[in-house]
Amino acid sequence: MRLGVLDQMAQPKGMSAEEMAVCTIDLARYVEDLGYERYWFAEHHGTKGLVSSSPEIMMAALAGQTKKIAVGSGGILLPQYSSYKVAAQLLQLQALYPGRIEAGVGRSPGGNETIRSLLADGKPSQMAEYPEKLQNLLRFIQGEGKVRAAPRTEVAPSLFSLGLGENSAEFAAELGIGYVFGHFIKPERGEASHQRYRERFKPGLFQSSVSRTAVFVVCGENDAHAEELARSQDLWLLQVEKGLDSRVPSVQEANEKQLSVSEEEKIQFNRRRMIIGGPEKVKSELLRLSKIYKCEDWLILTNLYDFKEKERSYQRIKKLFS
Incomplete structure (x- = not known):
């Protein structure tokens, strides 16, 4: 089993953005020492508690303070940007840290229409142009075409497209x-998506298919401990989906929160996107999904209030497959 981290930099209540940035670098160095293979950063805008808005900058900061862990984006919101500029940024990173740069790009608008428009400097929506922009990005990082992006590295950075379905x-x-399939967003399409990717793969930047799956995981000392820890993540996700405060609440706040029947039902529905349990349950579920998806490469998201508990969760997961 190959393990990495996908970090949305979900900010606990009571912690500043500056403190969050420091803790994130510390966490990444910690999981590198544990043996995790990669650390990817998401891109989110217009929220109060998701601190990762510029994955390229976080990649550079992290690569400079680690030794060998791959750093990546999960993912850069390509429809809002120039493919040429994104390629130049990725190639610059590749020149600085050869062989460690993994570029994941996605089709998300990055927020509401106001945010999307600001990211795109007021230009009309280019969501439908994602396929063309991705093709252009691939050409630029490979040094093809009449106009080449700089710097011209010996080897192109790795490129991944994030998705939620067969198309x-x-x-x-x-x-x-x-x-990269987002099980943490839309788990019902996972098996079909992975199968379609394997069946239709044609050698290109990669000579053989390379697929990964991103999933929420909380691994406690046992199932009961994991359930207690996950209450903060449950409430956090509920608030994010409602467009409310996207900072992570404490377990105490989550336990004291009076939820409606529909909110409790929504939390249980969202659990399909997660693996919550002690080591035995987490290992069983990861192995079960790996068998279904035929994928043994995972990006783990763990959005807990307590950073020490987050570290321990990642430690327990890695120990399962050491």
């Missing part, structure tokens, strides 16, 4: 790039 999987396969 995105097929497009990544046809381009010969990697594919």
Whole structure:
């Protein structure tokens, strides 16, 4: 089992953005020592508690303070940006840290229409142009075409497309790039998406298919401990989906929160996107999903209030597959 981290930099209540940035670098160095293979940063805008808004900058900061762990984006919101500029940033990172740069890009608008427009400097929506922009990005990082992006590195950075269904999987396969499925967003399409990617893959940037799966995981000392820890993540996700405070609440706040029947039902529905349990349950579920998806490469999201508990969760997960 290959393990990495996908970090949305979900900020606990009572912690500043500056403190969050320091804790994130510390966490990444910690999981590198544990043996995790990669650390990816998400891109979110217009929220109060998701601190990762510029994955390229976080990648540079982290690569400079670690030794060998791969650093990546999960993912850069390509429809809002120039493919040429994104390529130049990725190539610059590759020149600084050869072989450690993994570029994941996605189709998300990054927020509401106001946020999307600001990111795109007022230009009309280019969501439908994602396939063309991704093709252009691939050409630029490979040094193809009449205009080449700089710097011209010896080897291109790795490129992945993030997706939630068969269409995105097929497009990544046809381009010969990697594919990351968001189980933590839409788990019902996982098996079909991975299968489509494998079946339609054509050698390109990669000579063989490279697929990964991103999932929420909380691994406690036992099932009961994990359930207690996960209450903060449950409430956090509920608030995020409602467009409310996206900072992570404490377990105490989550336990004291009076929830409606529909909110409790929504939390249980969202648990399909997560693996919550003690070591035995977490290992069983990861192995079960790996068998279904035929994928043994995982990006783990753990959005807890307590950073020490987050570290311990990642430690327990890694120990399962050491």
